[in-house]
Amino acid sequence: MSFIDLSKNEVQCKIVFYGPGRGGKTTNLLYLHQAMTDSVRGKMVTIDTKGDRTLFFDFLPLALGQIQGLSIKIQLYTVPGQVMYNATRKLVLKGVDGIVFVADSLKVQKEKNVESLENLRQNLAEDNVDINEIPLVLQYNKRDLGGSNIPILSVEEMQEDMNKELQVPWFSGSALKGDGVFETLREISKVTVKYVSRKLLSR
Amino acid sequence: MDLVLSKESIDNIISALDEDVLRAGADCVLLVDRSGNLIVNRGDPANLDVVALAALSAANFGATAEIAKLIGEDDFALLFHKGKNENIHFTKVGKGFILITLFGKDVSLGLIRLNTARVTDTLIPILGGEL
Numbered sequence: 325m326s327f328i329d330l331s332k333n334e335v336q337c338k339i340v341f342y343g344p345g346r347g348g349k350t351t352n353l354l355y356l357h358q359a360m361t362d363s364v365r366g367k368m369v370t371i372d373t374k375g376d377r378t379l380f381f382d383f384l385p386l387a388l389g390q391i392q393g394l395s396i397k398i399q400l401y402t403v404p405g406q407v408m409y410n411a412t413r414k415l416v417l418k419g420v421d422g423i424v425f426v427a428d429s430l431k432v433q434k435e436k437n438v439e440s441l442e443n444l445r446q447n448l449a450e451d452n453v454d455i456n457e458i459p460l461v462l463q464y465n466k467r468d469l470g471g472s473n474i475p476i477l478s479v480e481e482m483q484e485d486m487n488k489e490l491q492v493p494w495f496s497g498s499a500l501k502g503d504g505v506f507e508t509l510r511e512i513s514k515v516t517v518k519y520v521s522r523k524l525l526s527r
Numbered sequence: 528m529d530l531v532l533s534k535e536s537i538d539n540i541i542s543a544l545d546e547d548v549l550r551a552g553a554d555c556v557l558l559v560d561r562s563g564n565l566i567v568n569r570g571d572p573a574n575l576d577v578v579a580l581a582a583l584s585a586a587n588f589g590a591t592a593e594i595a596k597l598i599g600e601d602d603f604a605l606l607f608h609k610g611k612n613e614n615i616h617f618t619k620v621g622k623g624f625i626l627i628t629l630f631g632k633d634v635s636l637g638l639i640r641l642n643t644a645r646v647t648d649t650l651i652p653i654l655g656g657e658l
């Protein structure tokens with residue numbers, strides 16, 4: 325849930341990176357953390373990591389400056405993508421204001437992407453959140469593997485699989501190289517802040 | 528679920544926390560919501576990363592609530608971790624908030640409990656009742 329502090333003219337919102345295991349959620353946060361200056365980023369917290377798999381969540385707070393006189397504070401979280409950690413995913417999703425769905429471009433992950441998106445829809449619905457209402461952006465990650473000998477999905481196929489009905493903004497990216505990462509963050513921040521301030525200030 | 532607090536509400540929260548919790552000897556007190564937002568922090572959190580503390584506490588509280596469910600409880604009303612020099616105490620405030628109190632080894636846990644329970648009653652109406 326978002327929070328507006330009128331004594332400081334500050335809005336805080338929570339953005340969660342969701343998606344199948346090994347899709348690149350943690351890599352997105354790591355890239356943002358190393359690419360941002362100290363005045364923007366807070367301390368990144370990664371807990372309970374066994375090897376490079378997320379078991380609980382990663383956390384990165386950002387101060388994104390001012391929009392219409394409000395200072396924007398954003399907390400980024402990642403969930404564990406592995407199927408068995410659904411209880412943890414629900415916990416991290418609690419009070420979410422915006423979502424980046426990081427899909428894996430590897431051909432072998434085609435079904436996993438769709439399953440994870442369906443899992444997101446269900447988990448949100450259990451909290452009475454409609455996936456069609458909440459700010460959501462798709463990132464088709466690992467595009468740097470195009471042209472390598474690893475088979476990857478075409479963007480058209482990923483659009484067909486995941487974005488046919490949702491019709492949300494989407495970006496091709498490579499979290500490893502940093503391509504598309506800022507674009508994704510900029511879009512989700514923009515729509516989330518708009519959504520949150522409209523919802524909160526119209527009451 | 529979302530929350531907007533006026534300057535007046537924030538001021539009321541600050542004075543309640545100062546009077547009831549800091550005066551009882553706590554080093555620092557934080558009010559956070561259960562999705563991890565930091566609402567107010569008071570006291571002297573030198574070198575303390577309050578934003579990370581808020582996020583981790585909310586997650587910790589959520590994980591503990593799942594443990595509670597496994598043993599047939601709804602939730603735990605409070606949690607307490609004892610360190611060598613510094614202790615940390617978490618109290619549920621309504622359904623949506625957590626009060627985090629840090630205090631040293633010379634302060635009695637009983638007093639902290641009593642005062643956080645009292646301040647909880649003051650905070651709930653400011654935060655919009657049954658949140």
Ligand SMILES: Nc1nc2c(ncn2[C@@H]2O[C@H](COP(=O)(O)OP(=O)(O)OP(=O)(O)O)[C@@H](O)[C@H]2O)c(=O)[nH]1
Binds near residue numbers: 379466468497498500
């Ligand atoms: N080639 C390539 N590899 C990537 C990219 N993004 C992530 N990876 C790699 O994919 C693996 C998994 O990345 P993570 O960021 O840990 O994935 P995750 O989504 O956090 O995974 P879980 O925590 O298990 O849910 C790592 O070895 C990354 O280096 C990318 O854009 N291109």
Ligand SMILES: [Mg+2]
Binds near residue numbers: 349
């Ligand atoms: Mg991860």
